[in-house]
Amino acid sequence: MDNHVLGQLSDVYKTYRVGDITVExxxxxxxxxxxxxxxxxxxxSGSGKTTLLNILGCLDVPxxxxxxxxxxxxxxxxDDMLSGIRNELIGFVFQNFYLLHYATVLENxxxxxxYKDNHTADNTRRAAEVLQLVGLQDRAGFRPRQLSGGQQQRxxxxxxxxxxxxxLICDEPTGQxxxxxxxxxxxxxxxxxxxxxxxxxxxxxxxxxxxxxxxLTIKDGQLxxxx
Amino acid sequence: MSVRPGVFLGSFYAGGGSHLGRxxxxxxxxxxxxxAFKLRAFFCILSVSLGIAAITIIVATVEGAYKxxxxxxxxxxxxxxxxxxxxxxxxxVTQRQKTITLDDVNAIxxxxxxxxxxxxxxxxxxxxxxxxxxxxxxxxxxxxxDYAASWSWILAEGVDLSSDDVTGRRNVCLIGQxxxxxxxxxxxxxxxxxEPDPTRGRTRSVSPVGKTILVDRLQCRVxxxxxxxxxxxxxxxxxxxIIMPITTVMRKLQNESRYVTMVKLRFRDAQYLxxxxxxxxxxxxxxxxxxxxxxxxxxxxSPDEIIRFLVAFTxxxxxxxxxxxxxSLLVSGFVLANLFNLxxxxxxNEIGIRRALGARKNDIFHQFILESTILTTAGGxxxxxxxxxxxxxxxxxxxxxxxxxxxxxxxxxxMAIVVGVVFAVAPARAAANLNxxxxxx
Ligand SMILES: Nc1ncnc2c1ncn2[C@@H]1O[C@H](COP(=O)(O)OP(=O)(O)OP(=O)(O)O)[C@@H](O)[C@H]1O
Ligand SMILES: [Mg+2]
Numbered sequence: 001m002d003n004h005v006l007g008q009l010s011d012v013y014k015t016y017r018v019g020d021i022t023v024e025x026x027x028x029x030x031x032x033x034x035x036x037x038x039x040x041x042x043x044x045s046g047s048g049k050t051t052l053l054n055i056l057g058c059l060d061v062p063x064x065x066x067x068x069x070x071x072x073x074x075x076x077x078x079d080d081m082l083s084g085i086r087n088e089l090i091g092f093v094f095q096n097f098y099l100l101h102y103a104t105v106l107e108n109x110x111x112x113x114x115y116k117d118n119h120t121a122d123n124t125r126r127a128a129e130v131l132q133l134v135g136l137q138d139r140a141g142f143r144p145r146q147l148s149g150g151q152q153q154r155x156x157x158x159x160x161x162x163x164x165x166x167x168l169i170c171d172e173p174t175g176q177x178x179x180x181x182x183x184x185x186x187x188x189x190x191x192x193x194x195x196x197x198x199x200x201x202x203x204x205x206x207x208x209x210x211x212x213x214x215x216l217t218i219k220d221g222q223l224x225x226x227x
Numbered sequence: 228m229s230v231r232p233g234v235f236l237g238s239f240y241a242g243g244g245s246h247l248g249r250x251x252x253x254x255x256x257x258x259x260x261x262x263a264f265k266l267r268a269f270f271c272i273l274s275v276s277l278g279i280a281a282i283t284i285i286v287a288t289v290e291g292a293y294k295x296x297x298x299x300x301x302x303x304x305x306x307x308x309x310x311x312x313x314x315x316x317x318x319x320v321t322q323r324q325k326t327i328t329l330d331d332v333n334a335i336x337x338x339x340x341x342x343x344x345x346x347x348x349x350x351x352x353x354x355x356x357x358x359x360x361x362x363x364x365x366x367x368x369x370x371x372x373d374y375a376a377s378w379s380w381i382l383a384e385g386v387d388l389s390s391d392d393v394t395g396r397r398n399v400c401l402i403g404q405x406x407x408x409x410x411x412x413x414x415x416x417x418x419x420x421x422e423p424d425p426t427r428g429r430t431r432s433v434s435p436v437g438k439t440i441l442v443d444r445l446q447c448r449v450x451x452x453x454x455x456x457x458x459x460x461x462x463x464x465x466x467x468x469i470i471m472p473i474t475t476v477m478r479k480l481q482n483e484s485r486y487v488t489m490v491k492l493r494f495r496d497a498q499y500l501x502x503x504x505x506x507x508x509x510x511x512x513x514x515x516x517x518x519x520x521x522x523x524x525x526x527x528x529s530p531d532e533i534i535r536f537l538v539a540f541t542x543x544x545x546x547x548x549x550x551x552x553x554x555s556l557l558v559s560g561f562v563l564a565n566l567f568n569l570x571x572x573x574x575x576n577e578i579g580i581r582r583a584l585g586a587r588k589n590d591i592f593h594q595f596i597l598e599s600t601i602l603t604t605a606g607g608x609x610x611x612x613x614x615x616x617x618x619x620x621x622x623x624x625x626x627x628x629x630x631x632x633x634x635x636x637x638x639x640x641x642m643a644i645v646v647g648v649v650f651a652v653a654p655a656r657a658a659a660n661l662n663x664x665x666x667x668x
Contacts, residue, residue, distance in 0.1 A: 054664050057583070059582075059583060059663050059664050060664050079587070079588060080587045080588070080589075083582070083585050083586060083587040083588075083590075084585065084587075086582075086583060086584065086585045087584065087585020087586075088585070092583050092584070094667065098576065098579075098580045098667065100577055100580070102259065102260065102262075102263030102264075103259060103263075107259065111580075111581070111584055112584040112585055113252075114249075114252045114253065114256055114586075114590075115249075115581075115584065115585040115586045115587070115590055116585070117249075159584070163585075
């Protein structure tokens with residue numbers, strides 16, 4: 001297997017069943033994530049973008065088909081192992097930031113280290129590093145509510161980075177932000193990609209998608225075009 | 228490829244060392260959440276602390292009862308028996324209270340050489356005593372010589388009753404501290420226009436020793452004053468008494484030549500006390516010519532019996548408090564469980580984020596158990612203090628032996644932690660089993 005391959009989706013189906021109705025959110029999706037890839041995924045609402053991200057991020061597993069991440073098939077993993085993969089290999093950035101309002105910026109950033117298996121790493125120093133990277137080193141003691149939307153998203157990025165993941169999953173990270181702030185956030189994400197992080201980002205905005213190296217369009221649970 | 232067991236176990240044990248570290252991190256994190264959700268914290272702590280306060284008081288009450296019992300036995304003497312005239316258990320209306328004679332006492336002395344102390348006593352309650360214009364009513368106890376010595380009751384001043392006092396039927400007495408206060412202490416001088424206040428401290432300007440007081444209609448010289456003995460037992464002040472030679476009491480106060488009120492015995496080999504009691508019983512039954520189908524006309528009080536009495540006395544209260552405590556703990560448990568169910572619902576999003584960031588189901592489960600345990604531990608500590616304070620009031624209202632020790636503390640805290648763990652299991656499990664993708668939608 002290619003050393004640079006981080007994840008491999010092969011003919012993935014995801015079917016949701018709600019009562020009598022079954023929804024096929026993904027219908028035979030295949031894609032390969034290499035180290036340093038930057039994908040933007042576009043598509044209308046309900047086309048299956050978030051479902052795809054959830055599977056790539058090991059928050060969910062395929063109904064059919066396989067997903068191999070870091071050389072291991074997720075269908076062979078139990079819930080704890082998936083949690084471990086998310087903790088070590090994957091960082092998440094959400095549209096709504098999803099910070100804990102009762103914790104400080106620093107505590108939010110440190111949250112993923114709580115679930116790490118080896119506690120040998122110097123977490124506080126690492127937290128300072130990632131806060132510096134997103135330009136919030138002097139906001140460590142603030143509460144999320146004392147920050148602007150853009151700043152909150154930076155905190156979320158710092159939190160996603162603290163365990164030095166290989167893959168960054170971003171679901172409409174700029175959806176709540178004005179265009180100037182969105183550009184600032186995208187600059188950070190682009191820089192991360194340049195330093196080797198694999199990035200998969202969902203957006204409705206062509207200008208945002210333009211930051212990516214590859215733009216995928218998804219329609220009714222199928223990838224229809226690769227730019 | 229399958230995972231070899233060795234590798235798997237190896238990784239398990241390698242992870243073992245960090246388990247504690249992980250738990251410590253979770254605990255610190257849980258503490259933040261506890262502080263953040265103040266309303267939940269307030270109601271959890273409130274309900275738990277009330278339950279634990281009740282538990283604390285119960286444990287302290289039981290302990291107090293036993294301690295009191297053993298204190299009394301300490302004063303009574305663990306090697307001691309008391310023989311009372313009459314049968315206190317089955318007291319027939321016609322039954323005589325006066326059944327123990329001085330001859331019985333002498334016979335016991337002869338028949339039980341291992342009883343190193345056989346002392347008859349004659350008592351009379353509600354006797355009027357006075358010194359000048361000070362009046363009081365008290366218990367008069369007629370004793371043989373060396374009263375203070377044989378009851379190991381130190382004299383505050385003066386001397387003990389001598390054998391000459393007894394044989395000579397002298398009008399002498401020892402007085403208890405309370406009697407001394409009532410008869411000899413002066414209230415503080417009144418300032419102009421001031422009402423007398425009985426609660427203000429009295430002062431004693433004269434020594435009672437050598438003074439003559441009036442006991443009933445008997446002129447009686449005070450030869451000694453007993454020291455203050457620890458407060459009172461069961462509402463009965465043991466410092467409120469006068470001791471006179473038994474001969475004087477029988478002849479001059481009771482108009483009695485034969486019968487004594489009770490006999491106190493102490494045995495050299497206390498471990499056989501049970502068999503001494505039986506032998507004594509048979510001995511007295513024989514002397515009193517009691518038929519085999521008739522009950523005793525006397526009562527033997529032993530240390531065991533005192534304990535039984537005291538425990539029975541506190542028993543009903545303990546049962547009442549026990550039910551209260553169990554109910555209040557259950558109530559606080561359900562309050563806790565409900566508050567945590569609400570909290571889990573309210574924090575669904577947070578749980579989803581934590582799961583996305585790598586929290587295992589167990590981490591979420593532990594988080595909520597820890598939050599709950601921290602709260603109930605705080606409730607337990609506050610409950611203990613609450614119990615301590617409210618017991619002060621109980622003691623003030625109903626004179627009751629309450630004793631606080633580490634046992635009450637540990638029991639209360641232990642119960643609090645148990646409630647915290649047990650009642651948080653259901654909500655914590657619900658939180659752990661939330662589907663992360665649903666939770667962050
Ligand atoms: N947990 C679920 N249970 C049932 N159906 C679901 C679930 N999650 C997604 N779906 C369905 O799957 C389809 C894809 O949903 P998904 O959230 O992936 O869309 P999306 O492309 O992210 O849309 P949007 O742009 O609005 O975020 C939708 O029809 C949705 O209703
Ligand atoms: Mg979506």
